[in-house]
Amino acid sequence: MLCEVIAEFIAKRYSGKVVEVGIGRYHCVARMLVQKGFKVVAIDFKEIEVPDGVEFFVDDIMNPDLRIYRGASLIYSLRPPLELYSYIVSVAKAVDADCLIRPFGNEFATDGKLINYKGERFYLWRR
Numbered sequence: 001m002l003c004e005v006i007a008e009f010i011a012k013r014y015s016g017k018v019v020e021v022g023i024g025r026y027h028c029v030a031r032m033l034v035q036k037g038f039k040v041v042a043i044d045f046k047e048i049e050v051p052d053g054v055e056f057f058v059d060d061i062m063n064p065d066l067r068i069y070r071g072a073s074l075i076y077s078l079r080p081p082l083e084l085y086s087y088i089v090s091v092a093k094a095v096d097a098d099c100l101i102r103p104f105g106n107e108f109a110t111d112g113k114l115i116n117y118k119g120e121r122f123y124l125w126r127r
Contacts, residue, residue, distance in 0.1 A: 003028035
């Protein structure tokens with residue numbers, strides 16, 4: 001996965017607050033977006049150390065605290081399990097944000113638009 005390509009795609013289309021769902025230990029996109037001036041909020045189901053400038057919350061995407069996500073222009077997730085796609089998209093819809101999911105492998109989303117941007121592929125749901 002090319003972090004700089006995904007960060008570039010986001011930076012060209014969004015502004016302000018973005019939320020990364022399931023940040024885990026893979027911080028490169030969040031770090032790049034902070035450097036580009038975004039307010040980056042990250043969530044995971046357990047405490048995770050995140051880069052400076054990233055605001056972090058423990059949250060369960062299947063039973064989310066929508067206050068964390070409100071005001072975001074984009075909710076995104078990098079390589080989440082397929083079974084979480086619908087929850088991530090639902091949260092984005094609930095807070096009137098776009099949603100971007102970069103699949104782990106060859107997972108297929110039936111309702112998102114497949115985007116191929118500079119060799120990176122991901123699904124996009126527009127609000």
